[in-house]
Structures are given as C-alpha cells and as structure tokens.
Amino acid sequence: MLKLGGFAVSNYYNKVKVALLEKGIAFEEAFCMTSQDEAFLKRSPMGKVPYLEIDGQFLCESQVICEYLEDRYPEKPLYPKHALERARVRELIGIMELYMDMVARRVYAQAFFGGTVSDEIKKQVEQDLAKGVRAFKQLAKFSPFVAGANLSYADCAAGVHLPLVSLSTKIVYGRDALEDCAPVKPYLKMLNERPAFKKMNDERKAASEAMAAARAKKG
C-alpha cells in the first residue's frame, strides 16, 4: 500500500492526495510535519512534504510523485494523450508553482502564521506575482478544466494553489491577486463539487481548525 507522508494543510501534499483520490489508487496517509531531523531527511532529503512511500522506498517532490503515479497507474489518466497537450499541463503547473505559489509563499508567514514580512519583500512579491498571474491568465483555458476539456494534474495543482494565492494576497495587500481572473471562482467551485476535491478540502479544513486550536491552547 502506498503511504503519503505529510499533513492535510499542505497544498503540495493535497495536490498529490487529490490526484490519488481522482485516480482511485488506494493509499494510506502518514501524518508528519516538515523537519530537518536526520531521520526525516532519509525520507525527504529537503525536509519537505509530501513524500510517497512505495514498498519501503521514498519519493519526494509533488510533481515527481505525480509523474510516478501516471507511469505506474496509467488507468484513469490525468494527462492528455498527445505530447504537446501533456506539455501544456506541465507548463501550467510550472507557472502556478514557480511564479505564483512559490512567490506568494514569501508572505504566507504574515498571512497565516502571525508573522510579519518587510515592506521590501511585500513590494517584490507583489511585482513578481503580477507576472505569474499574467502568465497564468494567458495560458489557463477554463474549458471547463484549467488545461482544457479533461481533468488533469494541472487541476490538482490549481485546486490547491489558487485558493492560497487568493487568500494570502487578500489578507496581506487587501486585494486578491486573482480578482481580475473572473473564471477562477466558478472554476474552483466546480472542482470542489467533485468527490475527490471535496474530500481533500473537507479534511484540509478539519486539519486547519485542529492546528489553530492547538496553537491557541499553547498561547
């Protein structure tokens, strides 16, 4: 049985989790937080989540894990058939992760964890994120899925990254960086009507509430 390591509040963990659910692959969840401890680095060399345990071996990086899932479980594909269309799915994922989530992530400490971020970083993030959002708007199809007619790994990524980019920028800048991209809201609503996305999101919300309660208890 595959074991997915990480926690249900992590967007990268949830990207893989929703792909597993959509593909109907049996898996167990192995709760763990990120860590730089020697023992954890044996599972995930960068100390990040998620990782996937496969017969006692460990694989890290969410996109690499998705590629493995597609190769190993080709039934119910989450990539289109043709090479260029497959590349388009990866292109969208790259834009969302490298130029949107990874950029907005620099203000997540302030948005979600009670930290503060310097004005300089906020300004830089705002500028860089505008380029990522522009590229996303240029490439996203919403017809009805983000890369075209069929559900793909780009939707697994969009369904977990876009809400975080929206929420974090709304909190930090008072303006949702995706507010000019009108199809995003109905698209996310449509995704969340799918049982796999609903399950992932229900479990994310429960885990997030539990984490907030534990933090409040700690003081």
Ligand SMILES: N[C@@H](CCC(=O)N[C@@H](CS)C(=O)NCC(=O)O)C(=O)O
């Ligand atoms: N490129 C990685 C990103 C994973 C990632 O950054 N995960 C976050 C949790 S959402 C994490 O582990 N952060 C801890 C750290 O960066 O040390 C992937 O796609 O798996």
